[in-house]
Amino acid sequence: MNIGRTWSAKWIWGGEEDRPRNEWRCFRKSFECPENGLKEAVLHISADSRYVLYVNGTQAGRGPVRSWPEEQSYDSYDVAHLLLPGRRNTIAVLVLHFGMSNFYYLLGQGALITELEGPSGVLLATDDSWGTSRLPGQQSSAPRMSCQQAFGEVIDARELPEHWTTDETAEGFQASGMGWEAARQVAAAGEGPWKKLVPRDIPFLTEEKVYPSAVISLCEVQPPAYAAAFDLKTIMLPESVWSANPIAYKAFLSVQVNVEKSCTFTIGFPTGAEGAVFLDGKKAVRSYGVEPERYDVFETSAGSHLVLIETESRYDHGSSWHLGFHADAPFTLSRPELASTALSGSATGTNADGNPFALIGPFATAERTQHWLDSPPLPDHPLYIQLREGVSPESLPELESWVKPLDTRLYTDQDVFGSSVWQTATRALAVPAQLQQMVVPAPEPAVLPGLAGDCEFVVDLGEQRSGYIGFELEAAAGTILDVYGIEHMEGDYRQHTYGLDNTISYICRDGRQSYLSPVRRGCRYLIVTVRQASAPVKLYEMYMNQSSYPLPQRGEFRCSDSLLNEIWQISRRTTKLCMEDTFVDCPAYEQTFWVGDARNEALVNYYVFGATDIVKRCLNLVPGSESRNPLYLDQVPSGWNSVIPNWTFFWMIACQEYVEHTDDSDYAKTIWPSVQSALEAYYEYIDDKGLLNIRSWNLLDWAPIDQPNSGVVTHQNLFFMKAMRLSAALAQRAGQSEQVSLWQERSEVLRTAINLHLWDEERQAFLDCIHEDGRRSEKFSVQTQVIACLCAVADGERKASIESHVLQPPVGWTQIGSPFMSFFYYEVLASLGRSDLLVDDIRLQYGRMLDHGATTCWEMYPSFKENRASSDMLTRSHCHAWSAAPGYFLGREILGVRPLDTGWRKVEIAPEPAGLRWASGAVPLPEQGEIKVAWSMNGDNMKLTVTAPEGIELDFKWPEGVKGSLEVKRVFLL
Known part of the structure; x- marks a missing residue:
């Protein structure tokens, strides 16, 4: 219906910048609805980069799905039921423009296109009559979430408008206390970076409000006195926003530390650092930290001290870089006087008028493209070598031309991640029963205890989740609510998301208020810290809007081994959480469509859900990378020109x-x-x-x-x-x-x-x-x-030899190191008729995950040390769909349901007991229906019952040495 439709709407934007960094911009337009209403009203919409759509204040949708700009995807919503007959109606859109490329988006320019279509034609369309305003209270300097993704958020609700999506006075562009202006047209449909508008080719994702299962800890905590996050990649090479390729650089950050009296001064790197750190030309006398964290300690006297921090990277993909300072005496920070240029100024923790840091360099930069893993190191500049050796900058007058201030948009001192990882003091407290009221919303709120320090509590969502974090609370103006999502906790151990800044910083206005983040996140636990509370904080609810691909529960599996049942369930759950608008590798760290991962994920999906639209969409996205590389990129659509x-x-x-x-x-x-x-x-x-x-x-x-x-x-x-x-x-x-x-x-x-x-x-x-x-x-x-073995390269003796190496791996050979590789291993074991070894390996490897409380499948095996990012991490991602192999193999091998012909017109039923007493389940068919299998063993006898649609040919194969009785039931398809 919408293919090839003609648009009268124009792409619009506002403000002075075409490609602002991390800008959230509001758009709105009101119109009169006929007295009798509209039986049909379809709203078509797309945006660069993402949007949230509201009709008369009701959220109507999110989008668009990821796409190449040459074929920009748009969405169509039936909104007739949201319109108010005989009244003024308002269409409002919040657009989140990234301003830089990442692993699921290529930089275009900020823009919105929207058209409302009724029975008699277009009712309204975006043009310069629409009102627009930057969203007050949203700080564009919020930290980058990861190199794969866009930004987290720092929100000052004291400036945040409450009713801009519904206020009918916006035609005068003065609604909600916002600085509304007329939007400007930037391109017609089919022009600009978006060469073609194509309709969405998969269903909309669902949203389900889910509440925590428990509040599991309460602490009084103290963060470092100062914590900040930097986008070093963009600082060093501003034009790198156009690609997601890593860069290399060599430079120094510099800051003046002014302490009131002699003290111990600590410089902390919550995400790690490898370069040298100098205070007045001296290196740290003591360093500590659990990998990758690092903390350098100095004994300082009263007065001003120059800090130099070497920032060298061989390849930086763009994640936030975190830095903190702490001392046992008061201190302030100011820009160092290293040049005659205007670098003066001071800061005590605010970047309203700048920040206290100066950049020295970069002395060398380079963009890494296809062969980034083998890229040579950058050359050393003489000045860089001297600084690294501890030479005082004041003795290097030629250094003046290398000193420059930092762009304030690339830095924030609202660093939730750094303040959560580096806690300078903690005091564990018992969790009062009253605090558990936020688990299931009750009429009375949970009142947080008043503490001298900051109040931190940890919320367990019960299992890994993916979606949008929300909360409602009552607090005094200026109270800060910091939220940090992580995937794994065990005892006192917290696995911090190094490389992922999965955080929200929310500065409260006065009174009762609510907030729902428009940024998609994945996590299981929410570490929530209340800071600077001048009055009791009442928390009414905290939740996640679980966002999922709409999937019927078609696949089933149960057997006599409860461990295998749980493993199948976590495989199914993992696959679902990693089905967004494409398959994604993980909902937390990346949310990236990795092309190779999706092949295995598609097979698992066929057996546990039976969805085909998402598979087709993924396959179709890959050739869009041909103009970037004829070999096709390994993740799409992406700004990283990488090929596997x-x-x-x-x-x-x-x-x-x-x-x-x-x-x-x-x-x-x-x-x-x-x-x-x-x-x-x-x-x-x-x-x-x-x-x-x-x-x-x-x-x-x-x-x-x-x-x-x-x-x-x-x-x-x-x-x-x-x-x-x-x-x-x-x-x-x-x-x-x-x-x-x-x-x-x-x-x-x-x-x-x-x-x-x-x-x-x-x-x-x-x-x-x-x-x-x-x-x-x-x-x-x-x-x-x-x-x-899998590719059938060998025959005869060679074939027998490599099969023996697979079945009995020689000592000293490299062993399988990831669940992804195990998928291919299981394919071979199945082809060799060794379901017993397959099931044993699943029990061993996935059982270890369950031993640590896993609710989804991990990216890596906990026993494989070479895979670990640090000595304490069992795996990086705790929800990774390339690892969901049991969801496929238990149905295919234990139930024994396998296609023998295209489209599943002929199906083999060849169950493999593998030591089990019984098993039952269902395997979805591509269009409709499923094949149900139930079998049980009594000695060497198998009782087998199969239910299948009429017209599908069934071919039965009994396990070797087993006799059986068979019952076939038929159902009719519509």
């Missing part, structure tokens, strides 16, 4: 699997040209030995496989061979008969070359790689043998 060849090969495989799953030959015809283009691009990297030899991020597993970023990597060659073979089958479905034989032949040629050059006779195994200089890898890994 295996991720593109997984995409090719997933295209074929989708067509086979849905029996959609039309889709094969649509996607084939893009698959062919990528195949041809990669085939250009076949060397004179007939092997894929490419310089890129040659990743498969986090484990220390010998997988260099240049040369011949065996697992990569194997997957390219398989991708070509399956792409030939895709070409067949697409009616491209001449391409079928071409890619079959090329696959076989590569198969021959792999066997000729990558086989090791002594070990009777495939080596990991051949380095760029011709050295054959001395390492051998289980991973390479698993992929060799």
Whole structure:
């Protein structure tokens, strides 16, 4: 209906900047609704970067979904039920413009386009008659959440308007006490960065208000006297906002510390630091901290002291960098007098008129693009070397030209993360029963205890969640509510989200108030700290609007082993939490659509939910990266020009699997040209030995496989061979008969070359790689043998040998290091008929997660030390869908439900007991219905009951050595 629609609306914006950093901008327009109302009213909307839509004050939607700017997605809402007949109605939109590229957005410019369509045509459309205003109280200097994402938030509710979405006086642009102005038109539809507007191709996400399960701790805490967060990447290279590529730099931050008396002065780095730190030219006499945190301690006398902090990075992707100061005596900060330029000024914790820091440098900068992992270090400038050696800046007059102030938008001293990680004092308190009232909203609020210090309490949401944090409270003006979401706690241990600033800082106005964040987050626990409260704080509710892809509960699995049942449930929950407008790797750290991850996630989804729209959408997004790199990017749509060849090969495989799953030959015809283009691009990297030899991020597993970023990597060659073979089958479905034989032949040629050059006779195994200089890898890994089996590269004795290495891994070989790699391992075990080993490994690896209270699947295995970001972290992400393999394999192997024909017209039922007494469940079919299986064992006898739709051919296969009785029930599809 909306494809190719003609827009009368214009893209609009306000203010003086086209691409402001982290600006939240309000738009609104009112109109008269007929006395009889409107039976039909559809509102079409898109924005750069994200929007929240309100109709007469009611939230009507969020969007848009991620897309390439060449095909900007728009949403359409039926809003007739929200309109007020015979009255003035208001359409209001809050637009969050990022102002920089990240892993799910490419920088365009701030803009909104909206059109309300009624039965007789367009009722209103965005143009210069709309009112606009920056949202008062939102601080654009709020910290960057992570390199993959946009921004957290610092909100001063004393300035925040309460009724701007409903106030009918806005036509005069003076509503709600805001500085309204007329919007300006920036482009017509189809112009500007957004070359084409295309309708949303998946359902809207749901929102469900969920409350905490408990308040689990209460403490009186003290933060450092000063804490700040910096965007060093943009400070060092302002033009880096146009890409999400990492950069390298060498520079110093400088600040003057003015202490009233002799004291111990500590400089803290809550997210870690590697560079040198000097106070009056002297390095710290004592440092401490649990990795990656670092704290440098100085003994200082009364007076002013110059602090220099080396900020060197080989690759900085853009996460917030945190810095704090604390002392046992009062102190202030001021800008150092290092140059005759206007750098004077002071600060005691406010950046209203600037900040106390000066930048010295950068002495060198470089953007890292495709081969960032192998990038050489930056050259050292003589002045930089002298400063690093402790030479006083005052003795370097030529340094003056290198000194400059920091852009205040790239710095904030409202640093919730730093103040939560670095607590200079804590006192644990018993949690009063009355405080638990916030778990289920009650008529009476929970009153927080009055403390001399700050009051911190921790809220458990009961399980990992993904959505929008909200709260309602009563407080005095100026009270600060800091909220910090984390994924894991165990005893007294808190796993801080290093690399993710998952925080909100909310400065209260006076009285009762509520707030719902428009920023999507993932977490399980909320660390909430109330600061500077001059009167008792009454908390009425704290919650999360759980936002999910709309999914019916179609897949089921239960068996006689309660551990496997719980593992299946956390696999299902993980998959759901990682289904947003695409599959995402995790809802907390990244919210990024990693192309390779999505192949495995799609298979799990087929078995636990049966959704196909989201899979198709993910597959379609990948070719949009071709203009950035013909090999296709590994995460899309993204400003990071990064390629993992295996991720593109997984995409090719997933295209074929989708067509086979849905029996959609039309889709094969649509996607084939893009698959062919990528195949041809990669085939250009076949060397004179007939092997894929490419310089890129040659990743498969986090484990220390010998997988260099240049040369011949065996697992990569194997997957390219398989991708070509399956792409030939895709070409067949697409009616491209001449391409079928071409890619079959090329696959076989590569198969021959792999066997000729990558086989090791002594070990009777495939080596990991051949380095760029011709050295054959001395390492051998289980991973390479698993992929060799999976891709069917070997026959006869070689095949038997690599299978034996998979079933009994040799001592000293690199072992599997991630649940992602285990997915391929389980595929091989299933093909070898070893469901017993598959189930045992699931029990072992996922059972360890459950031992630590997991409610979702982890990114890494807790037993694999090489994967850990620090000695205390069991894993980075505690909710990562590339790890949800049990959701697929328990249904496919234990229930034994497998397709034998395209579109599931013919299905094999081949249950595998694997030592279980009974199992039951359901596997969704692509369109409608499901296949239900229930079996139980009595000795060597199996009783099997299967319920399936009429018209689906069933092929039964009994486990080896088992006799059985079978009952088949049929249902009819509508």
